[in-house]
Amino acid sequence: MLSRSDIGHQEFSLFVTEVEPRLSRALTGAYGLDVGEEATRDALAYAWENWDRVSQMENPVGFLFRVGQSRSRRYRRRRVVLPEVRSDELPHIEPALPKALESLSERQRAALLLIKVEGLTERDAARAMGVSRVTVRRHADRALSKLRDFLEVGDG
Amino acid sequence: MADLIAQTRDYLESVRKPVTTDSIVDHPVTPIVDRRPIRRGPLAALATAVAVGLVGLIAVLLQPSDPEIARSQIVNEVIGGSQENSYYAVGFDTAGILCAETGASFELSKQSQGVCGDTQQPSDPAYQVVAAMAFQAESFVALAGWVPTTAASVTAVYNGEVRRTLELTPIPGHDLYAFGATDDAQARFIEIEIRSETGEIIQRYYPSIGPTD
Numbered sequence: 001m002l003s004r005s006d007i008g009h010q011e012f013s014l015f016v017t018e019v020e021p022r023l024s025r026a027l028t029g030a031y032g033l034d035v036g037e038e039a040t041r042d043a044l045a046y047a048w049e050n051w052d053r054v055s056q057m058e059n060p061v062g063f064l065f066r067v068g069q070s071r072s073r074r075y076r077r078r079r080v081v082l083p084e085v086r087s088d089e090l091p092h093i094e095p096a097l098p099k100a101l102e103s104l105s106e107r108q109r110a111a112l113l114l115i116k117v118e119g120l121t122e123r124d125a126a127r128a129m130g131v132s133r134v135t136v137r138r139h140a141d142r143a144l145s146k147l148r149d150f151l152e153v154g155d156g
Numbered sequence: 157m158a159d160l161i162a163q164t165r166d167y168l169e170s171v172r173k174p175v176t177t178d179s180i181v182d183h184p185v186t187p188i189v190d191r192r193p194i195r196r197g198p199l200a201a202l203a204t205a206v207a208v209g210l211v212g213l214i215a216v217l218l219q220p221s222d223p224e225i226a227r228s229q230i231v232n233e234v235i236g237g238s239q240e241n242s243y244y245a246v247g248f249d250t251a252g253i254l255c256a257e258t259g260a261s262f263e264l265s266k267q268s269q270g271v272c273g274d275t276q277q278p279s280d281p282a283y284q285v286v287a288a289m290a291f292q293a294e295s296f297v298a299l300a301g302w303v304p305t306t307a308a309s310v311t312a313v314y315n316g317e318v319r320r321t322l323e324l325t326p327i328p329g330h331d332l333y334a335f336g337a338t339d340d341a342q343a344r345f346i347e348i349e350i351r352s353e354t355g356e357i358i359q360r361y362y363p364s365i366g367p368t369d
Contacts, residue, residue: 013177020175025168037173044180083171090170093163101164116161117168147160 043068062128100150111139
């Protein structure tokens with residue numbers, strides 16, 4: 001049973017279609033498969049409960065990442081383990097990529113995913129992570145550098 | 157580099173578990189303002205009282221012993237604590253950070269960016285900087301907490317007198333939690349009032365006994 005109007009529900013469905021993949025990738029990459037899913041669900045549930053406010057936001061992904069990050073505390077485990085690459089379906093992906101991502105700190109992963117992968121501005125990513133722009137940039141750059149070193153690939 | 161980013165995106169897209177709208181609107185949500193610390197038994201409350209009292213005592217012992225620490229610089233950065241993690245902290249911006257873990261060890265960290273405790277997990281949001289308060293008079297009070305989205309300010313009341321009001325920048329999704337410490341070795345706790353933007357008291361909090369409505 002829906003507690004909002006059908007119009008609100010339709011708007012929210014469109015919102016989820018647009019935002020959920022980006023939010024889910026960022027939270028999954030930062031906190032792992034299961035925690036990422038739960039954190040995404042919690043963040044979007046928060047958005048639904050606060051739809052009047054969230055629907056007006058310019059950068060809901062960053063805001064909801066922050067919500068998911070906070071909510072993920074209840075599920076979080078000490079070490080993030082990411083699943084192996086399904087090489088038969090994704091032959092272009094380095095098999096060692098999950099291990100390379102796991103080798104990053106949580107903040108490095110979050111900064112990398114928000115800025116480089118999901119395209120948030122440094123300002124929005126910094127707000128989402130609760131750190132300064134300088135710090136988030138440093139985390140993202142360091143993350144990329146560590147990924148390259150781990151995978152033994154060049155800058156190009 | 158672009159290839160590496162694209163690989164990361166494709167990889168995460170392939171492994172993530174999609175969340176649907178229907179599963180969200182049916183998902184139970186706990187209102188943040190209701191996720192306050194759970195009332196605890198007398199022994200746990202006593203342990204908390206002793207821990208917070210010791211924080212105040214240690215802070216006092218540290219203050220006059222180091223002339224480099226001006227009173228005006230004391231406690232203008234506080235790192236958050238949560239009962240969930242049994243973690244409490246009082247911060248000094250210039251001297252480092254005094255960390256207290258309930259009923260356990262105390263540690264003085266010389267880091268100044270809001271990180272202390274378990275250095276293996278510096279990104280733990282339990283260490284998130286959320287609030288700060290400084291007293292320059294005969295005593296100081298420090299507050300730390302997870303701020304509800306409806307909170308706009310925290311007021312510290314000591315012996316019936318409003319000592320300081322701190323305007324808060326709400327952090328989405330964080331729980332409410334606050335504690336106080338004084339320089340009184342007997343741990344006379346302050347009273348903390350959490351107010352909304354309209355000035356209405358959302359919660360009145362006595363650190364020694366937990367929240368009351």
